[in-house]
Amino acid sequence: MTGNDDYIIRLENVSKFFGTVIALQDVTLRLRRGEVHCLLGDNGAGKSTLIKTLAGVHEPSSGHYLVEGQEVHFKSPREALDHGIATVYQDLALVPLMSVARNFFAGREPMRKLFGLIPVMDIEHAARVSEEKLAEMGIHVRSPHQAVGTMSGGERQCLAIARAIHFGAKVLILDEPTAALGVKQSCNVLKLIHTARARGISVIFITHNVHHAYPIGDSFTLLNRGQSMGTFTKDELSKEKLLDMMAGGAEIQSLVAELEGRAAA
Numbered sequence: 001m002t003g004n005d006d007y008i009i010r011l012e013n014v015s016k017f018f019g020t021v022i023a024l025q026d027v028t029l030r031l032r033r034g035e036v037h038c039l040l041g042d043n044g045a046g047k048s049t050l051i052k053t054l055a056g057v058h059e060p061s062s063g064h065y066l067v068e069g070q071e072v073h074f075k076s077p078r079e080a081l082d083h084g085i086a087t088v089y090q091d092l093a094l095v096p097l098m099s100v101a102r103n104f105f106a107g108r109e110p111m112r113k114l115f116g117l118i119p120v121m122d123i124e125h126a127a128r129v130s131e132e133k134l135a136e137m138g139i140h141v142r143s144p145h146q147a148v149g150t151m152s153g154g155e156r157q158c159l160a161i162a163r164a165i166h167f168g169a170k171v172l173i174l175d176e177p178t179a180a181l182g183v184k185q186s187c188n189v190l191k192l193i194h195t196a197r198a199r200g201i202s203v204i205f206i207t208h209n210v211h212h213a214y215p216i217g218d219s220f221t222l223l224n225r226g227q228s229m230g231t232f233t234k235d236e237l238s239k240e241k242l243l244d245m246m247a248g249g250a251e252i253q254s255l256v257a258e259l260e261g262r263a264a265a
Helices: 047-054 077-082 100-104 123-136 153-166 183-198 208-214 240-248 249-264
Strands: 007-018 021-030 036-040 060-066 084-086 111-114 118-121 170-175 202-207 219-222 227-233
Touching: 007 047, 007 202, 021 047, 021 202, 036 183, 036 208, 047 084, 047 170, 047 202, 047 227, 077 084, 084 153, 084 208, 100 123, 118 183, 153 170, 153 183, 153 227, 170 183, 183 202, 183 208, 202 208, 219 240
Parallel strands: 021 227, 036 202, 036 219, 084 170, 170 202
Antiparallel strands: 007 021, 007 060, 111 118, 219 227
């Protein structure tokens, strides 16, 4: 199966089953190049399963997964990363006691030869590059040698995102990046998402916070109990309507009508 080149990623009618449990059912998601696509849903909506399917942790039970028009069958997150699909999870995969530079290059350490014989990490090169690349993304750390544990939650999120971008991500999947952050830190993360889009990177922003999603998003897919409620552009969906759909407005109205009917009876 091949796909439209306008889309860098396409999930077509993807389902995921765990035994008799239906985690996703016939979900379609299409991500354009240089777009911020917001994936919204309450707890248990299927967001985590969809993230892991995109990231190569789970293979779809049915349906098609296309990257740059070619169908793929990822066996591991490394294969997804090799295709330029980087995922930043809520736990960030950062080591608090290690420095900014060491975390930035974790698993991809630049090496040099000590005494011309012994391979060791070139920590000064790592420090210089990490500081420069973070500054390019608008993140100014006190020192590249400071422990990540001394950074704020927002700074850690920005570090994880900047690291993924530096190492060639074409698609950035962000798992609830603003969930535990204050207003100012959340704004910094949203600014970084805007910067990534300006660089031509496609972003899937997973959140349950409409107030964070709507200002930055170009399109929105809503999940409910493993099924898609539809995909909409900002022109097609007002913030108020999006809030109503997220809050289950239709379900609440139906419940109220049912209760009123019982009371009248």
